[in-house]
Amino acid sequence: MRRGIAASALVASLALTATACGGSDDGDSKADGPVTLTWWDTSNATNEAPTYKALVEQFQAANKNIKVKYVNVPFDQAQNKFDTAAGSKGAPDILRSEVGWTPAFAKKGFFLPLDGTDALAEQDKFEPNLIKQAQYEGKTYGVPLVTDTLAFVYNKALFKKAGITEAPKTWDELKADAAKVKDKAKVDGYWGSTQAYYAQCFLYGEGTDTVDASAKKITVDSAPAKKAYGTWQSTFSGKGLHKADTTADAYAHIQDAFVNGKVASIIQGPWEITNFYKGSAFKDKSNLGIATVPAGSSGKAGAPTGGHNLSVYAGSDKAHQEAALKFVKFMTSAKSQETVALKNSTLPTRGDAYTSQVKADPGIAGYQGVLSAAQPRPALPEYSSLWGPLDTELPKVAGGKEPLDKGLSNAELAIAKLVPDFSK
Numbered sequence: 001m002r003r004g005i006a007a008s009a010l011v012a013s014l015a016l017t018a019t020a021c022g023g024s025d026d027g028d029s030k031a032d033g034p035v036t037l038t039w040w041d042t043s044n045a046t047n048e049a050p051t052y053k054a055l056v057e058q059f060q061a062a063n064k065n066i067k068v069k070y071v072n073v074p075f076d077q078a079q080n081k082f083d084t085a086a087g088s089k090g091a092p093d094i095l096r097s098e099v100g101w102t103p104a105f106a107k108k109g110f111f112l113p114l115d116g117t118d119a120l121a122e123q124d125k126f127e128p129n130l131i132k133q134a135q136y137e138g139k140t141y142g143v144p145l146v147t148d149t150l151a152f153v154y155n156k157a158l159f160k161k162a163g164i165t166e167a168p169k170t171w172d173e174l175k176a177d178a179a180k181v182k183d184k185a186k187v188d189g190y191w192g193s194t195q196a197y198y199a200q201c202f203l204y205g206e207g208t209d210t211v212d213a214s215a216k217k218i219t220v221d222s223a224p225a226k227k228a229y230g231t232w233q234s235t236f237s238g239k240g241l242h243k244a245d246t247t248a249d250a251y252a253h254i255q256d257a258f259v260n261g262k263v264a265s266i267i268q269g270p271w272e273i274t275n276f277y278k279g280s281a282f283k284d285k286s287n288l289g290i291a292t293v294p295a296g297s298s299g300k301a302g303a304p305t306g307g308h309n310l311s312v313y314a315g316s317d318k319a320h321q322e323a324a325l326k327f328v329k330f331m332t333s334a335k336s337q338e339t340v341a342l343k344n345s346t347l348p349t350r351g352d353a354y355t356s357q358v359k360a361d362p363g364i365a366g367y368q369g370v371l372s373a374a375q376p377r378p379a380l381p382e383y384s385s386l387w388g389p390l391d392t393e394l395p396k397v398a399g400g401k402e403p404l405d406k407g408l409s410n411a412e413l414a415i416a417k418l419v420p421d422f423s424k
Contacts, residue, residue: 034065034066034067035065035066035067035319035320035323036066036067036068036069037066037067037068037069037092037093037094037320037323037324037327038068038069038071038092038093038094039056039068039069039070039071039092039093039094039095039096039327040071040073040078040081040082040092040094040095040096041070041071041072041073041096042072042073042074042075042078042095042096042098042308043072043075043096043308043344044075044271045072045074047274047275047344048340048344048346049072050343051339051340051343051344052070052331052340053070054339055330055331055336055339055340056068056070058330059327059330059331062330063323063326066323066326066327068327071092075098078095078096078098079098079101082095082097082101082105082110083105083108083110086105086108086110086313086315089315091110091313091315092313093312093313093316093320093321093323093324094310094311094312094313094324094327094328095310095311095313096145096308096309096310097111097142097308097309097310097311098306098307098308098384099133099134099142099305099306099307099308099309099377100377100383100384101384102133102134102136102141102142102309102311103135103136103141103379103380103381103383104381104382104384105141105311106136106137106139106141106381107136107381109314110313110314110315111141111142111311111312111313111314112141112311112312112313112314112321113139113140113141114140114141114142114143114311114312114325114328115139115140117325118325118326118329119143119310119312119325119326119328119329119332120140120143121329122329122333122350123140125334125350125351125352126143126144126349126350127144127147127349127350127351127371129305129374129376130144130147130305130307130349130376131144132376132379133305133307133376133377133379134309135379136379136381137379141309141311142309142310142311143309143310143311143328143329143332144307144308144309144332144349144350145307145308145309145310145331145332145337145349146307146308146337146340146346146347146348146349147305147306147307147347147348147349147371148269148270148271148305148306148307148346148347148367149269149270149303149304149305149306149367149370149371149373149374150197150198150200150201150267150268150269150293150303150304151267151268151269151270151290151291151292151293151303151366151367151370152167152168152174152265152267152290152291152292152293152294153258153265153266153267153268153276153288153289153290153291154167154264154265154289154291155258155261155264155265155281155282155287155288155289156286156287156288156289157261157281157287158181158185158187158261158264159177159181159264159265159289161181161184161185162177162180162181162183162184162185162189162264163180163184164177164180164181166291167289167291167292168294169294169295169301170294170295170296171202171205171231171234171235171294171295171296173294174189174190174235174265174294175190175234175235175238175240175241177189177190177240177265178190178238178239178240178241178264178265179238179239179240180240181240181264182239182240183239183240185264187261187262187263187264188240188241188242188262188263188264189240189241189263189264189265190235190240190241190242190263190264190265190266191241191242191245191254191257191258191263191265191266192232192235192236192241192242192244192266192267193250193251193254193266193267194244194245194246194250194394194395194398194399195250195251195387195391195394196387196388196390196391196394197304197387198267199228199229199232199390199394200303200304200387201267201293201301201302201303201304202228202229202231202232202296203224203225203228203229204296204300204301204302204303204304204375205228205231205293205294205295205296205297205298205300205301205302206224206225206227206228206231206296206297206298206300207224207296207298207300208222208224208225208228209378210225210386210387210390210415211378211380211383211386211415211419211422213378213379213380213383214378216419216421216422216423217422217423217424218412218415218416218419218422218423218424220386220390220408220411220412220415221408221409221411221412221424225408226404226405226408227296227297228296229394229397229404229408230404231296231297233397233398233404236398242257242263244395244398244399246395246396246398246399254266255268255272255275256279258276258279258281259275259276259278259279259280259281259282260279260280260281261279261280261281267293267303269306270345270346270347270363270364270367271346273345273346273361273363273364273367274344274345276288276363277345277363285361285362285363286362288362288363288366289366290362290363290366290367290369290370291366291370292370292373293370293373301373302373302374302375303370303373303374303375304374304375304377305371305374305375305376305377307347307349310328310331310332312324312325312328332349332350334348334350334352334353337349337350337353338353338355338357338358341353341354341358341361341364342357342358342361345361345363345364346364347364347367347368347371354368380419382418382419385418386415386418386419388414388418389410389411389414389415389418390411392410392411392414393407393408393410393411394407412424
């Protein structure tokens with residue numbers, strides 16, 4: 001899951017206009033001739049894209065008969081753009097697909113099943129949960145490229161100043177620590193997000209979710225969910241707990257405060273590792289503490305598994321698909337993933353890519369340590385869209401404009417429209 005990483009819509013529009021997609025490349029469909037692939041990359045255009053562009057050059061140098069047209073599409077626009085393009089048979093040959101998009105596009109028939117293909121020849125090298133998350137109805141539609149999860153990240157120096165020697169293991173401990181930081185370090189100890197993706201941690205802490213996919217039941221307004229969101233709501237008021245920011249720029253405000261030592265801890269993902277290090281508080285990288293998110297009353301601690309897969313467009317011809325499979329295998333190889341991790345500070349999806357050099361980055365090593373607590377999303381095509389209603393209601397609740405019960409009731413009604421075959 002990536003947040004706050006959009007590029008200029010105008011630039012993207014020009015790039016897409018100028019780029020021919022794989023399904024309609026002129027003269028490139030001959031199996032014995034040169035093939036030109038189009039890859040839509042949704043990574044951060046500033047911090048991450050240069051590394052992927054360099055890998056594209058390496059691939060082309062080793063495969064003279066394959067050219068790759070690289071297009072960086074802003075993450076927050078890519079899902080709709082691909083949906084439109086695939087529906088009109090004009091999609092790119094390869095998409096960097098967020099894990100939540102993969103089952104949705106697979107259901108529509110837009111992605112090629114990859115089981116038994118060269119792209120998944122080394123499937124046993126990948127984390128099993130990540131392969132599972134790339135599947136829909138028993139078939140695999142993506143090869144994991146990068147993964148992520150949320151963690152409790154904290155400023156070790158500020159915690160030490162408050163006499164705190166380790167990260168909190170429960171939300172009650174977090175609140176107590178926040179008060180100590182406020183007393184001793186004179187800054188807020190914790191600043192939480194009102195976004196539904198971040199609040200998901202609280203649901204897992206109570207052993208529940210927005211829906212029970214296997215039972216086809218909506219659970220966002222259940223007793224465990226109400227308890228979870230009640231705990232979430234309580235982290236916005238109290239000594240050392242920053243009040244809820246419900247503005248459009250909340251993400252940037254929270255991030256800026258943390259990297260510059262104005263708040264001691266937040267919940268955040270590894271996509272911000274490089275930006276952590278740019279802040280004044282983490283010029284010394286070892287000052288960044290990374291721990292599993294605090295546990296709920298069930299004793300469980302967890303966060304959603306995010307990340308991106310490389311998927312192949314089912315509408316491309318055979319020559320393009322074969323070339324695309326070769327490209328996907330190269331980009332998800334251990335060597336390529338090691339390169340990406342070293343350059344971008346993102347998490348590899350296969351164990352053999354966690355080399356000693358990669359684990360020398362304290363950010364990567366720290367997040368690798370919390371991956372075991374991450375929970376894969378159910379193979380429900382509509383799952384990612386379920387956060388939409390909550391993103392509407394939760395800021396109102398956190399800002400005191402709506403009671404929690406009303407917010408969850410409204411969210412339940414909206415979610416019921418997204419999964420009409422689910423019971424309440």
